[in-house]
Amino acid sequence: MPSPSHPTDGPFARRRLPLLGWILCAFSATVSAEPVTVARVESPGKVLRVSLQLDGGTPSYRVDRFGETVVDSSKLGFQLRDGRLDRDLAVVGQQSRSVDETWEQPWGERRLTRNHFNEVVVQLAERGGAKRRIDVVFRVYDDGLGFRYHFPEQPGMREAIIDDELTEFAIAPTSTAWWIPAGEPIHYEYLYRRTPLDQVPLAHTPMTLRSRDGLHIAIHEAALVDYAGMWLRRTEGQHLRAQLSPSAEGWKVRRSLPFDTPWRTLQISDTAGGLVESSLILNLNEPNVLGDVSWVKPSKYLGVWWSMHLDEESWATGPRHAATTAKTKRVIDFAARHGFRGVLVEGWNPGWNGDWVGNGYAFDFTRPTADFDIEALSAYGAKKGVHLIGHHETGCAIEHYEDQLGAALDLYARLGVDSFKSGYVCDDGQVDRRNPAGGPLWREWHDGQFMARHHLKVVQEAAKRHIAVNPHEPIKDTGLRRTYPNWITREGARGMEYNAWGQPPNPPEHEVNLVFTRMLSGPLDYTPGILSLKGRGGQAIRSTLARQLALYVTLYSPIQMAADLPEHYEQHREAFRFIEDVAVDWDDTRVLNGEVGDYVTIVRKDRHSRDWFLGSITDEHGRVLPVSLGFLEPGVRYRAEIYRDGDGADFRSNPFAFVRETREVTSADAWVLNLAPGGGQAIRFTPL
Amino acid sequence: MPSPSHPTDGPFARRRLPLLGWILCAFSATVSAEPVTVARVESPGKVLRVSLQLDGGTPSYRVDRFGETVVDSSKLGFQLRDGRLDRDLAVVGQQSRSVDETWEQPWGERRLTRNHFNEVVVQLAERGGAKRRIDVVFRVYDDGLGFRYHFPEQPGMREAIIDDELTEFAIAPTSTAWWIPAGEPIHYEYLYRRTPLDQVPLAHTPMTLRSRDGLHIAIHEAALVDYAGMWLRRTEGQHLRAQLSPSAEGWKVRRSLPFDTPWRTLQISDTAGGLVESSLILNLNEPNVLGDVSWVKPSKYLGVWWSMHLDEESWATGPRHAATTAKTKRVIDFAARHGFRGVLVEGWNPGWNGDWVGNGYAFDFTRPTADFDIEALSAYGAKKGVHLIGHHETGCAIEHYEDQLGAALDLYARLGVDSFKSGYVCDDGQVDRRNPAGGPLWREWHDGQFMARHHLKVVQEAAKRHIAVNPHEPIKDTGLRRTYPNWITREGARGMEYNAWGQPPNPPEHEVNLVFTRMLSGPLDYTPGILSLKGRGGQAIRSTLARQLALYVTLYSPIQMAADLPEHYEQHREAFRFIEDVAVDWDDTRVLNGEVGDYVTIVRKDRHSRDWFLGSITDEHGRVLPVSLGFLEPGVRYRAEIYRDGDGADFRSNPFAFVRETREVTSADAWVLNLAPGGGQAIRFTPL
DSSP states (O other), X not given: OOOXXXXXXXXXXHHHHHHHHHHHHHHHHHHSOOOEEEEEEEOTTSSEEEEEEEETTEEEEEEEETTEEEEEEEEOOEEEXXXXXXXXXXXXXXXXXXXXXXXXXXXXXXXXXXXXXEEEEEEEEESSTTOOEEEEEEEEETTEEEEEEEEOOBTTBSEEEEEEEOOEEEEOSOEEEEEOBSSSSSTTOSOOEEEEGGGOOXXXXXXXXXXXXXXXXXXXXXXXOSSOOEEEEEEETTEEEEEEOOOTTSSSEEEEXXXXXXXXXXXXXXXXXXXXXXXXXXXXXXXXXXXOOTTOOOEEEXXXXXXXXXXXXXXXXXXXXXXXXXXXXXXXXXXXXXXXXXXXXXSOSSOOSSOOTTOGGGOOSSSOOTTOOHHHHHHHHHHHTOEEEEXXXXXXBHHHHHHHHHHHHHHHHHHTOOEEEEEOOOSSSEEEEOOTTSSSOEEEETTSHHHHHHHHHHHHHHHHTTOEEEESSOOOOOSTTTTOTTBOOOOOSOOTTHHHHOSSOOOHHHHHHHHHTGGGTSOOOOOOOOTTOBOGGGOBOSSOHHHHHHHHHHSOOSEEEOOSOHHHHHHTHHHHHHHHHOOSSEEEEEEEEEETTTEEEEEEEESSSSOEEEEEEESSSOEEEEEEOTTSOTTOOEEEEEEEEOTTOBTTTBTTOEEEEEEEEOTTOEEEEEEOTTOEEEEEEEEO | OOOOSSOSSSOHHHHHHHHHHHHHHHHHHHHSOOOEEEEEEEOTTSSEEEEEEEETTEEEEEEEETTEEEEEEEEOOEEXXXXXXXXXXXXXXXXXXXXXXXXXXSSSSOSEEEEEEEEEEEEEEESSTTOOEEEEEEEEETTEEEEEEEEOOBTTBSEEEEEEEOOEEEEOSOEEEEEOBSSSSSTTOSOOEEEEGGGOOEEOSSEEEEETTXXXXXXXXXXXXXXXXXXXEEEETXXXXXXXXXXXXXXXXXXXXXXXXXXXXXXEESSHHHHHHOOHHHHTSOOOSSOOOTTOOOEEEEEEOHHHHTTSSBSSSSTTBSXXXXXXXXXXXXXXXXXXXXXXXXXXXXXXXXXXXXXXXXXXXXXXXXXXXXXXXXXXXXXXXXXXXXXXXXXXXXXXXHHHHHHHHHHHHHHTOOEEEEEOOOSSSEEEEOOTTSSSOEEEETTSHHHHHHHHHHHHHHHHTTOEEEESSOOOOOSTTTTOTTBOOOOOSOOTTHHHHOSSOOOHHHHHHHHHTGGGTSOOOOOOOOTTOBOGGGOBOSSOHHHXXXXXXXXXXXXXEOOSOHHHHHHTHHHHHHHHHOOSSEEEEEEEEEETTTEEEEEXXXXXXXXXXEEEEESSSOEEEEEEOTTSOTTOOEEEEEEEEOTTOBTTTBTTOEEEEEEEEOTTXXXXXXXXXXXXXXXXXXXX
């Protein structure tokens, strides 16, 4: 029983203390009141509880899970050009609602997604001064939460110039973090670092945490529209604060009212796999605004691409030019023979012959090079059911590209090029922007408000022409594919190309880390399938053969490249068969096991058949992973086509040891995956 | 490509170095040869490889897993009374074999167990001196290994007096350890400590490790027969060495040749659950030597017991005596009404009225107290299908007990008391032993050779009379239940009784830790089911109501107590129903998820029906655990009776929030377990 707070007996001395305490408290109230909880919202299954507090007019939130603090009291607010908006606020209105709906993705990891949350909107206004208003919205799910700010229409405030967002994340449980640095030149293309959370300086999202007690948390954002991307700056201990990506103007964001900020998101799960299975980011985005998007085609593609990364051919015209009519025809022939819908051709247009990195002003997006007959190739492909995939390398000359965008997309639309890859290769992580006053060019970060606008503009322009977009060196994914399903995939990670020329090439744990970090944001065009296991000059790729196949299941993308050269696929016909067979669009997705940085096994059900596919990958350590096949349809016998590491396989010494074998299985069977160091396993399950 | 080791070109200086290295090496060979690998054995699936080496005649072994070192070079050998036996050894013979067999447990966690290993026996002999011989045997499985020493018959060595075993375990991957201290007064009854492995001083086995990269290792022993129990002493870094439990004579073990030592075991798994699913310890024990053991009856029991731990009644005779004829009759009635086969009665025999702790010389095991009519109660129970369960508290007067053992067991056999619990409560972790020279009593550790002999003697004597044995404060389990299936369960852990009077009571993580440490050795008579959630004087038990039920599935024992008072079960009829229904003997067991110290979910299939039972428990943190029901029979509809934590349940503030509900499910259903802090969930699945 708790001791009574107002004792009615006991010695006099003991009775005076509470009185004294009360007086002090009353006095301090005139200076700054005790924190007052102004709103509380629980998740539907009562797993999470979010409390919104005001402390002397400064708003803050905290997150508890099963009664324990996950995010300690964390401030909310803004540094605006005309003064801080985080003080002297009072509640002027509040609304709550509950939603439980199920919606369908046109393509994705699963067909149906449940959106089940409780929401509170708290309307705040300054008690004095300009009496500015701001709303805070919390949506609380069992597996996480999102919150955002709404700047309502209001007298005396037509626009907001945001110098910084003051949102904090005071992570309570002592945690290890997996993260990549923000504010650095190579946009997102880093190996993930594993450090105590209290040693992270400035990081991109998604950042993934694991507490000492096994709680997993991922911090990210959803629906980044006309706003600056959020970086996470550690202020002290495990306290993080939003730091918006800068703009050349000095402010971070400039917007007319009314507007919403992106959602700040926390995915929270007891298992690493729970983060991957969460649909929080998509749920927090607006529904599809494009209507019928049946013209967006999940599919697999080949490319005139890897040979250039190997430095065997060149993007530039001349004797080593890869993108010639004859060479492309051969790849189209190979694609048609093996059932690939697309052929990506890089270096097809003028502009590659100079120093184009961060200097893309020579690029012409409206005509091919003289040795690349795009009209003939489009027609040749069309006869065989193969579509050219376009390519727009901007070299970071953003407005130079935007000037040609309409004509460039018109060309593609006319030729049946219904998807394209773009590129934003800069030399310092920043793109060019015209200086409206003339003078030297401005520089903008790849994830500032300027680029958030640019990327969405490209997607919208492409959508008008029924073209899908796959940006490389992109802005991070925040789930906008739900709203714009033609934003089909992107890069934004240290991809396979680093295995051609990167120092070091990607270590095996990188791809495992991607699943639990980068992949939480959305599809990744990693470009797997290098069955030759060799980069430039014969550099060894840190993978077994079977692992290359498993990547098609573990690293989700609705368009997946078979990135190696056709002649290498001819040399590995048995393994290539899985790449031919694997689906890319899914009815369902489940994570069977996994630990951040260690290993992961994912199964996905094909949307267009009753087949299931399994992919499992490990870090540099071999693994024995028992799995249940309970995901299979009960009572049905399946043929399992197994592509596994052979005895003694090892990414260092014996990467090509490989076995393809077939067995009959049912959902009741126990199964053990043996993964070699740096290895993997891929399985196709087909009902008999 | 690796650089060639014998360059044939290049400057002269570079060519000289290899030569110099060769000369040094050849020179050192005359002093002590380079380590020579004398045997190598791989596991059937090529997961593990064990190498046996000789370094200047000293044997050592190492363990690699998928090509990476798990146990670095670790010495083997003995300190014998007549000189060390670990030097100047040479191989004089070697045999290999492979075994793949499946055997059936008469009762257990699963009906069928596969025993699939590769074995090597290496016969060693001293090259000089006494030319003593010793064999080392390695059995290597995919999920671990066991090795032991064999002292063969040989001229000049009739017996071995072992002053210590020099076996080392040099654990390679940086690991966290869960362990309890050895050489301390309270035999095994500790909370598990979690420390870096390099901070463990002296620990009991099983000790469980988890590496930074997610590899789990458990060190233990199998078939501890006529030998001293193995403690683990850390010598430096992560290097451990066997330290045998002492004996009063000064040596650790004295045996006539030929004999085998117990197996030293390493279970190795990528998942925590893999340790629990491993059958290594049982596989390394000898098959059943008792023949038909259908008289060993897995079953549930009640007791005249908890009231004494609550200090509401007493073991001693007098007005508070619990074990009276009348009171026991009432418990028999309750047992019969609710389908329990057994009723344990403690305090039934004379000897409890003095200070019996560590001083059990007043105990009489051959007759009851005057107020306990054991004849009438046995007959009364027999009519109702209820068997009294006997009890022998020795107070550590071992030979005093042994003197009465035959008569005591004859009494039980005559009365139909076909199982009994024994007790070894000492005040300093050591038992009494007669000094053969007269003089003061000797003291023996509870797990030295003396007690290893004692416990097996009791089990063998009981087996002759078809009686099962359940020792408390026992010697640790090393899988001898395979050989002697009447050794049905034991304590050897900080059990439920600590929740009555322990300071502190068991924290929620304790029971999770038990699953991944103590339970690896074998069944545990934890005595769950305290639905009142109260100990002595109302001390709160750190559990929710639903968790008490889940313990019946998570903490395996073929005999399970419903430890609370009948009147408390009357107060919790809904929850009690699970205790009535839950099975105790299993066809199959699977671990669905789990992390050491965090949470665990286990499902088991009843051996005598098509029912499955699920138990899930967590530590002090609430958890959301998605599980697949793929273990269920495909295509069958089941009624799931769910016993779960209610909304807002919390072991601290709201432990009784509890829901019992029923749903229809199939193997294809997804399922999410919501566990409150300190909570749990139990489910019975019955085919419709």
